[in-house]
Amino acid sequence: MAIRSLAYIRVESPDLDAWRSFGTDIVGAMLVPGGDDEVLLRVDDRPWRIRIEKGETNRYICAGLEYPSEAEFKDGLAKLDAAGISYTEGSYAEAKARHVNGFVTCKDPSGNLLELVWGNIADGTPFISPQGISRFVTGEMGMGHVVLPATNFDATYAFYTELLGFGDSDEMRIHVPGGPEKGLGMKFLHASGPRHHTVAIAEFPAPSGLIHTMLEVATLDEVGLALDRALAAGTHLSSTLGKHTNDKMVSFYIRTPGGFDLEYGYGGMQTHDWSVVTPTTTIKEDLWGHKWDFGQ
Ligand SMILES: [Fe+2]
Incomplete structure (x- = not known):
């Protein structure tokens, strides 16, 4: 269910x-x-x-x-x-x-x-990347993840966990100048597949409708090559390369033409038995890197 x-x-x-x-x-x-x-x-x-x-x-x-x-x-x-x-x-x-x-x-x-x-209607056409990417990490883990704005935070959390069957992977509190003392909530929720989180909800708005979506590639070099392509094209870099504390993803973030960000990553944590996992609360978002630039 x-x-x-x-x-x-x-x-x-x-x-x-x-x-x-x-x-x-x-x-x-x-x-x-x-x-x-x-x-x-x-x-x-x-x-x-x-x-x-x-x-x-x-x-x-x-x-x-x-x-x-x-x-x-x-x-x-x-x-x-x-x-x-x-x-x-x-x-x-x-x-x-x-x-x-x-x-x-x-x-x-x-x-x-x-x-x-x-269900899935398969068309039998192979994936061939125009940039020579060997593969995106998908399969049973799906396309990647989305981080959604959730200003009605507690009810939204209950909706995903109690009705759609998501489980807790990690929680963060984001402290911003002038914001609430306890910070703004972020819940990272896993589906029944092995990906660390398929949906995350954040207690702040997103004008484009989405905070970010994530695609994962199979090698670190393919992250670096994509970063080189983005920088050469002058794409807005919303975050430098970094490694998240919670899902261990090494990634950078770029602004899509849709106004939301795309996280382009490698090496995200996978869990095949969620029953043995204790959800974490992350108080330092990144092991290293991920310097943000929300401008533009
Ligand atoms: Fe992400």
Whole structure:
């Protein structure tokens, strides 16, 4: 009855060309043929993991969160029903366009739009990176993670843990000048798969709708090469290279054309038996590095 992984994200943008070049030249994702009003980016054997849809605003639309089976999907919907959370069932055509067998849309208590999905329509096309990336680390761990704004923090935490089946991996309190004495909360939540966190929620707003999403590559060199490509292209570096204390990810952050950040990392912690894990509270966010520049 628990979400296993992040299936995909959807983004809106008036500038599909900016996303095309960001996705292929910087990220190293593969451009997939799609309609004139969309850009589809592939990073593994799924038809796409990031869909950018032509629209008026640069913004994040939603995340697709994946149940491992139809039975668990149905159990999940029963939990939403019991809690009085409303959702809308996607049509056959909409599901096909998301390469899933079925899905519903709903909102978490902070207003973040979600698509809860099950199944995978495979198209049998191999992933070939235009930047020579060997592979992105996905599989049973899904696309990566999303860090969502959650100003209605406690109810949002309860929604992900009690209704969607997420568990605690780590908690942080972020102390900012003029902010609350106890700091602003961040909860890092694991799905049933091995990734350290598939969703994190943060007690602060994000104008683009998303704080960041994360893609993981298989080697440190591929992180360094992506950093070189971003710097050469003049992409805004939101954070220098660093290593997180909680998930041990070595990563940097760049600003996407959508206004949110992309964490590009390597070496994230994996846990195959969550029953033996004691959640941590991190009081120093990074082992080293990760100097932030939120400007621009
Ligand atoms: Fe992250």
